[in-house]
Amino acid sequence: MNSSKGKDNPVNKTDLIAHVAKEANLTKDAAAEAVDATFATIASTLRSGDEVRIVGFGNFQVSQRKESMGRNPRTGEPIRIPASRVPKFRAGKALKDTVNV
Numbered sequence: 357m358n359s360s361k362g363k364d365n366p367v368n369k370t371d372l373i374a375h376v377a378k379e380a381n382l383t384k385d386a387a388a389e390a391v392d393a394t395f396a397t398i399a400s401t402l403r404s405g406d407e408v409r410i411v412g413f414g415n416f417q418v419s420q421r422k423e424s425m426g427r428n429p430r431t432g433e434p435i436r437i438p439a440s441r442v443p444k445f446r447a448g449k450a451l452k453d454t455v456n457v
Contacts, residue, residue, distance in 0.1 A: 402443050412450040419444050 367375075369391070377387035398416055401408050408416040423439040447455075 410448070412448055414448040414451055415446045417444055417446070418442070 373384060373388045373391050376382065376391055377384045380387065380390075382390070398408050402416060402418050405418060407418075410416075418441050421440050421442050424437045426435050426437045427433065428435050
């Protein structure tokens, strides 16, 4: 992808689709379908409680976050934050090595 993008210009979904279309020699519509299908598959797999492992890239999994107490930043009053399931991503070694070149 465009290496001139940095923290101020993150790659968005449209940029990702354009890059996939170019790299895979697909139309932008076909690339959009592929990207959407990939994201939907990852989301539905996590929703069912399973893990997604992509060798050379990383693992997507669901973690259980416990109930906790927080504070309303406006009023300072204590509030209960309910337990929830949260998606997590752990980068694989190959991705880490690519980033650290």
